[in-house]
Amino acid sequence: MIFQKLRRMLENTSIRYNIFIYFTVTSLAASILIGISLYTRMSGQMFTSIQEENQIVLQQMSRSMDVYLRGVIKLSDSLYYNVIKNADISRDSVKNEMTILYENNRDNVEKIALFSRPGKMVQAVPAAILKEDISVCDEAWFVSALEKTENIHFSRPHVQYIFENSENRYNWVISAARAVEITKGTFTDQGVLLIDMRFDSLEQLFDGITLGNGGYLYLIGNDGEILYHPDEQLIYSGQAEENNQVAAKYRDGNHEEKFGGKKRLVTVKTIGYTGWKLVGVTPLSGMTLNKIKTLLLVVFIIDLVMFLLAMINSFISSKITDPIKELEKSVNEIEAGNLNTRVYSGGSYEIRHLGTSIQSMADRIRKLMADIVAEHESKRKTEFDVLQSQINPHFLYNTLDIIVWMIENEQKADAVRVVTALARFFRISLSKGKSIIPVKDELEHVRNYLMIQQMRFKNRFTFTIEAEDQVMDLACLKLMLQPLVENSIYHGMEFMDGDGEIKITVKRDGEDLYMSVEDNGLGMSEEQVEKMLKDTGHVPSKRGSGIGVKNVNERLLLYFGKEYGLTIESEPDEGTKVTAHLKAVRYEELERKGEKADVK
Amino acid sequence: MSNKERFLWGASAAILVFLYLLSSTDLIIKEKKKEIYPISVIIEDTNDEYYANFRKGMDKAAEKLQADVSFITLYQENSEEEQMELLLREVKDGARAVILSPVNETGVVMRLDEAKPNCPVILLGSSLIDSSVAASISIDGYETGRLLGEEVAKREEAAVPVWLLSEGLSYTGNIDVYDGIRSVLDERGYSCRLIENKSEDTYRTAIEEMVYPGSKEAVIIALDVESLDIASSILEGSTVYAGCVKGLYGVGSTTAILQRLEKGIVKGLMAENRYNEGYLSIRSAVEAIQGGWTKNHIPVESFYVEGKDLRDPTYEKLLYPIE
Numbered sequence: 001m002i003f004q005k006l007r008r009m010l011e012n013t014s015i016r017y018n019i020f021i022y023f024t025v026t027s028l029a030a031s032i033l034i035g036i037s038l039y040t041r042m043s044g045q046m047f048t049s050i051q052e053e054n055q056i057v058l059q060q061m062s063r064s065m066d067v068y069l070r071g072v073i074k075l076s077d078s079l080y081y082n083v084i085k086n087a088d089i090s091r092d093s094v095k096n097e098m099t100i101l102y103e104n105n106r107d108n109v110e111k112i113a114l115f116s117r118p119g120k121m122v123q124a125v126p127a128a129i130l131k132e133d134i135s136v137c138d139e140a141w142f143v144s145a146l147e148k149t150e151n152i153h154f155s156r157p158h159v160q161y162i163f164e165n166s167e168n169r170y171n172w173v174i175s176a177a178r179a180v181e182i183t184k185g186t187f188t189d190q191g192v193l194l195i196d197m198r199f200d201s202l203e204q205l206f207d208g209i210t211l212g213n214g215g216y217l218y219l220i221g222n223d224g225e226i227l228y229h230p231d232e233q234l235i236y237s238g239q240a241e242e243n244n245q246v247a248a249k250y251r252d253g254n255h256e257e258k259f260g261g262k263k264r265l266v267t268v269k270t271i272g273y274t275g276w277k278l279v280g281v282t283p284l285s286g287m288t289l290n291k292i293k294t295l296l297l298v299v300f301i302i303d304l305v306m307f308l309l310a311m312i313n314s315f316i317s318s319k320i321t322d323p324i325k326e327l328e329k330s331v332n333e334i335e336a337g338n339l340n341t342r343v344y345s346g347g348s349y350e351i352r353h354l355g356t357s358i359q360s361m362a363d364r365i366r367k368l369m370a371d372i373v374a375e376h377e378s379k380r381k382t383e384f385d386v387l388q389s390q391i392n393p394h395f396l397y398n399t400l401d402i403i404v405w406m407i408e409n410e411q412k413a414d415a416v417r418v419v420t421a422l423a424r425f426f427r428i429s430l431s432k433g434k435s436i437i438p439v440k441d442e443l444e445h446v447r448n449y450l451m452i453q454q455m456r457f458k459n460r461f462t463f464t465i466e467a468e469d470q471v472m473d474l475a476c477l478k479l480m481l482q483p484l485v486e487n488s489i490y491h492g493m494e495f496m497d498g499d500g501e502i503k504i505t506v507k508r509d510g511e512d513l514y515m516s517v518e519d520n521g522l523g524m525s526e527e528q529v530e531k532m533l534k535d536t537g538h539v540p541s542k543r544g545s546g547i548g549v550k551n552v553n554e555r556l557l558l559y560f561g562k563e564y565g566l567t568i569e570s571e572p573d574e575g576t577k578v579t580a581h582l583k584a585v586r587y588e589e590l591e592r593k594g595e596k597a598d599v600k
Numbered sequence: 601m602s603n604k605e606r607f608l609w610g611a612s613a614a615i616l617v618f619l620y621l622l623s624s625t626d627l628i629i630k631e632k633k634k635e636i637y638p639i640s641v642i643i644e645d646t647n648d649e650y651y652a653n654f655r656k657g658m659d660k661a662a663e664k665l666q667a668d669v670s671f672i673t674l675y676q677e678n679s680e681e682e683q684m685e686l687l688l689r690e691v692k693d694g695a696r697a698v699i700l701s702p703v704n705e706t707g708v709v710m711r712l713d714e715a716k717p718n719c720p721v722i723l724l725g726s727s728l729i730d731s732s733v734a735a736s737i738s739i740d741g742y743e744t745g746r747l748l749g750e751e752v753a754k755r756e757e758a759a760v761p762v763w764l765l766s767e768g769l770s771y772t773g774n775i776d777v778y779d780g781i782r783s784v785l786d787e788r789g790y791s792c793r794l795i796e797n798k799s800e801d802t803y804r805t806a807i808e809e810m811v812y813p814g815s816k817e818a819v820i821i822a823l824d825v826e827s828l829d830i831a832s833s834i835l836e837g838s839t840v841y842a843g844c845v846k847g848l849y850g851v852g853s854t855t856a857i858l859q860r861l862e863k864g865i866v867k868g869l870m871a872e873n874r875y876n877e878g879y880l881s882i883r884s885a886v887e888a889i890q891g892g893w894t895k896n897h898i899p900v901e902s903f904y905v906e907g908k909d910l911r912d913p914t915y916e917k918l919l920y921p922i923e
Contacts, residue, residue: 099837157922161862161910166860168854168855168856170855172920172922174730200923233657233660233921233922235659236914236918237876237918238876239876239879239880293622293629293631296619296623296629297623299619300622300623302619303615304616376733
């Protein structure tokens with residue numbers, strides 16, 4: 001349904017919009033695909049690079065921790081193998097050497113102490129006093145050291161309680177303890193060497209190490225207990241939480257987990273000697289490119305690309321369709337009948353070719369139409385000339401018969417008048433072959449004709465001609481009134497008995513000229529009037545001049561235009577009035593332009 | 601180009617400009633800037649001896665929440681007037697929130713209502729909430745006293761008199777602790793004597809009385825951390841005094857008090873998580889600055905500790921916070 005509607009909509013749009021829409025939709029689809037592909041690729045790459053970065057940071061941190069712990073082990077080894085082992089513990093040199101080693105490591109070491117197997121403090125650097133009620137033998141580090149004598153044991157961070165402290169001080173330490181052999185005089189016994197490492201020296205290793213995007217590092221023991229965490233005190237106080245017990249079960253590498261409703265990337269790295277685990281946490285929400293501004297930037301870039309593509313599309317579609325639109329305008333002109341219009345011929349080869357073809361076609365149509373008009377005009381002229389040249393022989397015979405009759409009856413004067421009228425009649429009929437003559441000549445011509453017919457019909461009718469002087473020099477069609485008068489005589493006056501009247505009136509009204517022939521004859525019905533102006537209408541009488549009313553009307557239309565021609569008003573038994581409507585044009589003016597000039 | 605086309609091109613260009621402004625400038629969508637919140641903490645004491653762990657929590661919160669904290673002590677201990685003067689001075693100097701440990705909570709609230717400091721005030725050690733107080737943080741004094749009373753009753757005979765030492769019951773929170781202890785001890789038939797610290801030697805004089813012939817041994821309960829510190833310090837300095845005191849109990853802890861607890865000078869005490877208190881006070885202040893006047897009382901848990909408990913990792917972490 002929607003597709004059909006869309007299809008219909010596209011069918012009704014212009015070729016330019018179709019090209020524009022198809023191009024733009026294709027560009028949009030391509031832009032979106034590229035955008036999504038780039039976004040996915042960038043997000044993926046970012047995720048991978050952050051994973052790699054986390055691994056690198058953890059590797060470095062692991063190395064630092066390793067160096068730190070190895071430093072402690074090395075110190076412990078130095079103390080044992082170089083200072084305590086095989087040396088009489090009661091000698092001052094032992095304490096001095098221990099002090100030297102302590103001084104060299106005092107940044108990391110809080111206390112070094114040596115205990116005998118029963119838990120008595122043998123040596124301590126710097127000097128310290130054991131609390132009275134403390135039993136060192138019960139301390140976890142002491143027990144562990146004697147249980148596995150070959151190892152150095154690292155404790156969890158704790159406050160060192162065994163030594164007397166100043167009132168307001170407590171020390172968080174990590175204790176490294178090992179079993180040692182203590183020699184005193186000739187006796188050798190087992191003891192425990194304790195090195196208390198400052199916890200803050202461990203903290204310093206982590207200081208400033210972050211994983212970006214709000215990520216952090218923490219350290220857990222074998223059992224998952226937190227040894228260091230940037231928010232460890234908040235975790236102990238219940239203000240923060242950590243997934244340390246789960247992290248303790250992870251193998252080294254990257255893991256994704258959901259904790260506290262948030263997805264995060266957890267990177268784990270085990271530290272060699274102790275088995276402690278470094279855990280890096282990076283929130284996953286910070287790693288994707290889903291920040292509102294980034295998304296808007298992507299939308300902006302896609303929109304910008306779309307905008308530029310749309311501009312290019314618009315330019316291309318205009319380039320293609322503008323010549324077509326110009327061509328369409330030309331075709332519309334031709335369609336409206338203006339065959340003289342210059343058909344646009346520009347743009348691409350196809351459009352130019354089409355323009356040239358349409359131009360050729362228009363020229364050809366124009367030529368054909370001119371030929372048709374010329375042919376039609378020529379036909380009319382020929383017809384007119386033929387009709388004109390074939391003045392009914394009956395008219396000539398009857399006229400000559402009257403003249404003979406007048407001469408036989410000694411009516412010489414009348415005979416002379418008729419002959420003179422006949423001569424003038426023919427002279428004007430010829431008019432040097434012109435088809436347009438002045439009104440005065442046409443009136444002269446019709447007057448001669450009427451005189452002859454009056455003689456012939458023995459004064460059965462009278463006639464009057466009324467014309468203002470100003471109309472005399474106007475142009476009219478030759479032999480225009482005669483067919484109308486002829487029509488009045490043969491169809492109106494034939495049965496009249498001396499009371500027939502024919503009235504010819506010529507008058508000007510503005511730019512129009514009206515020439516009317518009015519009789520009081522038998523008149524005509526509406527059908528007869530209609531027939532008169534049609535093809536099948538009035539057949540010229542054999543007794544008349546042979547030029548029909550229809551012919552007059554067609555000539556008027558041809559010369560003056562559609563708004564001109566004949567109008568017939570007739571009432572049976574009342575009479576008929578035929579009016580020719582012409583354009584009022586001065587004959588001289590027409591003659592100057594040439595007789596054939598189109599008065600239209 | 602038709603008017604419709606012109607309009608469409610214009611609209612597209614306008615959308616582009618709008619998207620540019622949205623995505624690449626701070627004109628419409630403002631990037632969240634890290635704001636520093638100046639916060640002042642005014643305590644009731646002349647030094648921060650009893651605020652060591654509190655300050656650690658406070659510093660952690662300041663680091664996490666971008667707060668610039670000024671910690672202010674008084675010239676004269678427990679001076680309500682000075683506290684108010686300092687509060688108004690700090691507000692004038694640009695503090696956007698004040699955390700106040702009031703000398704007397706009722707008096708301070710009345711003064712705050714009058715002064716209308718125009719910034720959130722968080723009360724420490726008090727459970728009062730008022731129109732001018734954004735939040736309050738404290739232990740439940742009565743419950744703390746009651747629990748301590750229960751522990752004392754478990755360990756000490758009713759025949760032994762109980763002396764209750766206090767810096768002054770009018771000071772914030774002390775009366776609640778006092779009532780809590782009395783509610784248990786009175787019920788169990790203990791005879792109680794209240795000793796308020798009127799001068800430097802009040803406690804010493806009272807303890808000396810025990811040494812006199814004919815005097816009875818007594819159990820001492822210090823109702824506040826200052827009293828506990830002084831009393832434990834006196835007992836630590838003399839084995840004679842310590843021999844006359846059947847047991848010293850109290851409320852509150854410092855590193856020194858904890859050492860005395862470990863030594864057995866103090867038999868038991870009600871400790872609170874001061875680190876947490878410090879952290880929560882700054883967090884509440886920042887939330888109040890950001891518009892979240894919760895007007896809530898935030899309770900801080902208190903727990904009974906004896907010397908033997910100190911090495912328990914849980915207590916160790918709470919009582920000796922890692923910086």
